[in-house]
Amino acid sequence: MAHADLKTVNGEKVLMVDGRPFIMLAGEVHNSNSSSPEYMEAIWDLADTLHMNTLLLPVTWEMTEPEEGKYCFDTVDALIGQARQHHKKIAFLWFGAWKNAACMYAPEWVKTDTERFLRAEGTKGKKGTVLPSGMPYTTLSAFCEETKRKDAQAFALLLSHIREMDEKESTVIAVQVENETGLLGSGRDHCDAADRAFEKPVPEGLQAYLQSHPEYLTDAFRKAWNKKEGENREASWSDVFGSMAEEAFMAYYTASYVNAVAEAGKKEYPLPMTVNCWLDQGGGAGAFPSGGPTANMFPIWKFAAPSIDILCPDIYVPYFAEVCRQYTRGGNPLYIPECAVHSYAGPREIFVIGHHHALCYAPFGFEEIGRPFNAVQGMLFGMDTSDPALKTPQDAEQYAKINSYLESILPQLGEAYGTSRLQGTSSECSEKTMHFGTFDFEAAFDSPFLKHHNGACLMLQKSENEFLALVLGCRLSAVSTDPERPSTEYLLVEEGTYQNGIWHPGRRLNGDETSIMCFDDPTLLQIRVHAF
Numbered sequence: 001m002a003h004a005d006l007k008t009v010n011g012e013k014v015l016m017v018d019g020r021p022f023i024m025l026a027g028e029v030h031n032s033n034s035s036s037p038e039y040m041e042a043i044w045d046l047a048d049t050l051h052m053n054t055l056l057l058p059v060t061w062e063m064t065e066p067e068e069g070k071y072c073f074d075t076v077d078a079l080i081g082q083a084r085q086h087h088k089k090i091a092f093l094w095f096g097a098w099k100n101a102a103c104m105y106a107p108e109w110v111k112t113d114t115e116r117f118l119r120a121e122g123t124k125g126k127k128g129t130v131l132p133s134g135m136p137y138t139t140l141s142a143f144c145e146e147t148k149r150k151d152a153q154a155f156a157l158l159l160s161h162i163r164e165m166d167e168k169e170s171t172v173i174a175v176q177v178e179n180e181t182g183l184l185g186s187g188r189d190h191c192d193a194a195d196r197a198f199e200k201p202v203p204e205g206l207q208a209y210l211q212s213h214p215e216y217l218t219d220a221f222r223k224a225w226n227k228k229e230g231e232n233r234e235a236s237w238s239d240v241f242g243s244m245a246e247e248a249f250m251a252y253y254t255a256s257y258v259n260a261v262a263e264a265g266k267k268e269y270p271l272p273m274t275v276n277c278w279l280d281q282g283g284g285a286g287a288f289p290s291g292g293p294t295a296n297m298f299p300i301w302k303f304a305a306p307s308i309d310i311l312c313p314d315i316y317v318p319y320f321a322e323v324c325r326q327y328t329r330g331g332n333p334l335y336i337p338e339c340a341v342h343s344y345a346g347p348r349e350i351f352v353i354g355h356h357h358a359l360c361y362a363p364f365g366f367e368e369i370g371r372p373f374n375a376v377q378g379m380l381f382g383m384d385t386s387d388p389a390l391k392t393p394q395d396a397e398q399y400a401k402i403n404s405y406l407e408s409i410l411p412q413l414g415e416a417y418g419t420s421r422l423q424g425t426s427s428e429c430s431e432k433t434m435h436f437g438t439f440d441f442e443a444a445f446d447s448p449f450l451k452h453h454n455g456a457c458l459m460l461q462k463s464e465n466e467f468l469a470l471v472l473g474c475r476l477s478a479v480s481t482d483p484e485r486p487s488t489e490y491l492l493v494e495e496g497t498y499q500n501g502i503w504h505p506g507r508r509l510n511g512d513e514t515s516i517m518c519f520d521d522p523t524l525l526q527i528r529v530h531a532f
């Protein structure tokens with residue numbers, strides 16, 4: 001069987017695993033947990049309970065190459081073995097030179113040789129700093145050829161090892177290259193190598209690429225970009241990118257570094273490769289990692305990192321739907337490696353699969369799902385906002401139910417990716433109507449008949465008037481769009497489950513239930529409608 005791959009179907013990228021479309025109903029574990037297969041035992045069990053089909057697991061440079069040139073893949077092997085026992089897939093996260101824009105996962109021999117492995121200098125001559133938050137901070141420089149060479153070498157050996165032991169079984173289906181790259185505390189690196197690069201003109205081809213890919217440009221980027229293609233081949237970063245010069249410069253060189261690592265890995269085993277992003281939440285480059293794949297830097301990353309298949313957002317902010325829109329520009333598939341485990345986690349999973357045909361949805365630190373938030377989670381998940389749903393942990397049972405429904409209809413969903421037969425909406429999505437030819441379905445999430453107002457719905461059209469729906473916290477109404485037959489009635493609304501591809505009906509809903517059509521809990525429905 002071929003290894004996992006991305007295939008374009010009906011103009012959309014679909015993840016193919018074992019020859020079939022696959023959707024990662026995933027979870028990302030806390031940073032340190034996958035360093036111990038023993039510790040992971042209980043986490044695999046929890047993933048079973050939650051009906052997850054994939055785990056996102058860190059693999060670190062420090063554990064892979066503890067001494068220069070001496071590699072160890074024992075933990076990787078053990079994790080793959082556990083995944084197989086639990087019938088799950090893995091996406092590994094390569095914590096190499098960067099993790100949260102810092103270099104904490106570099107091996108000791110890299111950390112302690114600052115002559116050979118250059119540190120970034122946010123301020124000229126300073127290899128470390130204290131961030132405004134009070135956090136001590138240092139990171140490796142994206143401009144150090146030696147770091148790039150060694151990081152890429154270790155990554156390539158990891159991929160070659162995975163190929164050797166897993167190509168036939170395809171347990172590992174994707175790899176994230178580095179984690180939340182960029183530089184904190186400053187707009188750009190000022191080490192000597194970086195200064196020399198900053199003196200050079202903007203690389204040839206970049207501006208032409210920007211001209212021919214308007215779909216990737218944000219309004220802010222357009223505003224900063226001073227188009228000068230052809231006029232001045234010596235144009236500097238400041239000439240061309242004005243107020244965004246430092247961030248654009250860092251994005252180009254950080255993406256080029258990551259691309260070299262990804263390329264080395266792909267030569268050994270061409271699995272789908274991703275990068276994740278610490279989002280730009282304002283405050284200027286440096287308040288968020290300067291040079292990471294933010295919405296504004298999207299086109300520069302696409303240009304400089306062709307070996308990266310998908311740019312991915314880590315979404316902890318409340319404006320979730322807007323971030324999804326930003327990260328699906330120009331056909332970038334939606335792949336969410338990290339998101340919050342507050343009570344939007346379940347509805348958002350339904351939404352991203354229905355509306356965006358997402359390839360991966362992974363709440364971060366799902367080990368704590370359902371438990372009261374600690375202070376860090378509170379801050380990350382927006383406890384300071386007025387929306388009570390952001391302060392409420394995701395109910396674990398509800399999440400398991402959603403995943404079990406999604407898992408049971410995964411082949412049907414996967415086949416509908418790239419078509420308008422699969423649509424979705426949510427309380428956070430501005431478009432609440434799903435259009436299916438003769439019928440529209442309107443979803444409402446603010447009905448007084450509903451217990452919660454954070455809901456979602458996905459619908460799969462099976463024939464002109466037959467639909468499969470997964471609803472949660474949602475009121476649904478069918479509307480005929482045929483002017484000759486303007487009225488609509490339900491012929492069948494049936495709860496049920498799919499088991500091994502066979503529909504097992506539950507209650508047949510009618511009367512009060514179909515007059516109101518409100519669903520507080522995750523519910524899978526077969527619906528047949530009639531226009532007259």
Ligand code: DGJ
Nearest residue numbers: 031100179180314338364
């Ligand atoms: C984003 C990082 O990518 C994760 O590894 C983790 O550190 C979370 N932030 C914080 O909980």
